[in-house]
Amino acid sequence: MHAKTTRRRPTSHPRTAAALAAASLSTVLLLVSCTPEPTSVSLPAPESFAEGLDAPWSIAFHDDVALVSERDSARVLEIAESGETREVAVIDGVAPGGEGGLLGLAVHDGELFTYFTAQNGNRVERREIRGEAGDLSLGEPTTVIDRIPSAGNHNGGRIAFGPDGMLYVTTGDAGDRDSAQDLDALAGKILRLTPEGDVPADNPFEGSPVYSFGHRNPQGIAWDADGAMYASEFGQDTWDELNVIDAGGNYGWPEVEGIAGDPDYIDPVQQWSPDDASPSGIAVTGSDIVIANLRGERLRTVPLDDLTASTEQYVGEFGRLRDVVIGAGGTFWFLTNNTDGRGNPSDGDDRIIRLGLD
Template sequence: MTTRHPFLRLAAVLALSTSTVLTACTPGLAEGAAPSPPRGEISTVADNLDAPWSIAFHGRTALVSERDTGRIVEIGDRGATREVGVIDGVAPRGEGGLLGIAVHRGFLYAYYTASGENRIERFPLTGTPGRLGLGRPTTVLAGLPAASFHNGGRIAFGPDGMLYATVGDAGNRAAAQDVAVLAGKILRMTPDGKVPRGNPFAGSLVYSYGHRNPQGIAWDTRGTMYASEFGQDTWDELNVIKAGANYGWPEVEGIANRDGFTDPVQQWRPAEASPSGIAITRGNIYIANLRGQVLRQVPLDRLSTSTERLVREYGRLRDAVVAPDGSLWVLTNNTDGRGDPNPGDDRILRVARP
C-alpha cells in the first residue's frame, strides 16, 4: 500500500529559496544556538552541485561525491562548497564515475569507475574542517566489473565495522547467479579489503547475490540490513539482506514466491521508483527515488507499506543520509543527464526531525 503525504507546504516554499540556506555544517552548530525548526521543515543546505552521487560525514562535516567531475566537495558554512580533492583515474561514462563514499576512522573510502573496472580506494583525510584534503590513496579492492550502466556503487560501514559494497551486474545477467563472480552482489569486507570471518562463502567477499543493480544499503538499530534495488522493466525492490541469500536476478524480478529465492518486502514499478540511496531513522526507512522523483518512507514495523513524500517537488533524488544532528539530508540528481535541472540544481535538502 502506497499513500502520498508531502511534508509541510511551508517547508516546500522554504526549500525553493536560497535565502533559507542553513549553515551547511548545521550538525556542527552549538547546542542551543537556534530554536529547533518545525518537524518536517525543509531547507536547502547547499546548491549548484554537479551530478552529485553520495553524502558522507567526517565528524560533523559533510562531504559529497560528484560523479562526472571526480571531485570530493566539502560543504562549509552557509552552503559554501569547497573542493577537497579530485579522485585520479575516475573515468565517467553513462552511469559510471565517482559513486559512493564513506568515512571510517579518518579515511575517506571511494567507489569509482576507472578504465575497464570499478574499484574502491581509501584516502587519509588531512587538515581540519574548512581545510580538508586527501592523502595518498590505497587500493582496497580493484577489478570489480564495470560498464556504462549497472555499476552499483554504494558503500557503507555496517554496525559490525565491516565495509559493505553494492556491485551491479554490469550488463552480465548470468553473473549475478554465479557466486564466483563479484557482479550482481553485495560484498562484505574488512576495512582493508580482506575477507572477514563470518562471510557465507568460504574465501569470498560475497555476502548476498542475485542482484541486478542495488544502490542503497542501511541498517536498523537491531543490525538488520536493508537494500534498495533497480529492477529491469517490471519491479524495483526493497530487500531485507541476509548472509548467503539469493535475491533472484535474473531468474525472477520482484515477488515471485519461488523456492530458492528471497523475495523483496516491497516492490514498485520502475517508473514510480528507481530507488537509490536509503537511510534509516526514527523507525522508518527513507528511500531516494530517481524516476519516481519521490522520497519514500517505509515504516520498519510495516515493511509492506509506504508513504510518498516530496512528490515531484525537487526532481530526481539520489541519496538520503542521517546527519549528526538527526535531520535527514536528501540529495537531488537533476544534472546527471537524465533530469530537468532547475536554477540552483543540484542541491542538498534538509528535513528537520523527519
C-alpha cells in the same frame, strides 16, 4: 564456485546514536505526508542548503562535515555550515561514462573510502582525511578492492560500514545478467570486506567477499538498530525492490524480478513500478526506512514495524533524488540528481535539501 556454508542471520547490535537522534524526525516525515494542515506540530520547511553541484552521487560525514562526490568531475566536495562548497580533491583514475564515475563515499576511522569506475573496472580505495573543517585534504590512496566489472550502466556503487565494522559494497551486473548468479564473479552482488580489503572469516562463502547475490543493480544499503540490513535495487522493466539482506542469500536476478514466490530465491518485502521508484540511497531512522527515488522523484518512507506499507513525500517537488542521509543533530539531508543527463535541471540544481526539527 565457492562451497556454500550455513547462512547467518544478522546479529543484534545496540541502538545507534544516529537512529536515536532521527526517531523524532521520522515522526515529522510521516506527518508531512499524512497531515495536510497540522495544527499541533510546527513543521520545518525543506531548506535548499547547498546548490550548484554537478551530478552529485553520495553524501558521507567526517565528524560533522559533509563530503559529497560528483560522478563526472570526480571531485570530492566539503560542504560548509553556510552551504558553500569547497573542493577537497579530484580522485585520480576515475573514468566517467554513462552511469559510471565517482560514486559512493563512506568514512571510517578517519579515512575516506571511494567507489569509482576506472579504466579496468570499478574499484574501492581509501585515503586518510587530513586537516580541519574548512581545510580538509586527502592522503595517498590504498586499494581496498578492484576489478569489479563495469559498464555504461549497472555499476552499483553504494558503500557503507555496517554495525559490525565491516565494509559493504554494492555491485551491479554491468550488463552481464548471468554473472549475478555466479559466485565466482564480483558483479551483481553485495560484498563484505574488512576495512583493509580482506575477506572476513565469517563471510557466508569461504574465502569469498560475496555476502549476497542475485542482484541486478543495488543502489542503497542501511541497517536498523537491531542490525538488520536493507537494500534498495533497480529492477528492469517491471519491479524495483526493497530487500532484507541475509548472509548468503540469493535474490533471484536474472531468474526472477520482484516477488516471485519461488522458494529458491528471497523475495523483496516491497516492489514498485520503476516509473514510481528507481530507488537509490536509503537511510534508517529509529522507526522507518527512508528511500530516495530517481525516476519516481520522491522520498518514500517504509515503517520498520510494517515493511509492506509506505508513504510518499515531495513527489515531483525537487526532481530526481539520488541519496538520503541523517546528519548531525538529527538533520535529514537528501541529494538531487537532475544534472546527470536524465533529469530536467532547474535553477540551482543540483542541490542538497536539508530538513531539520524546529
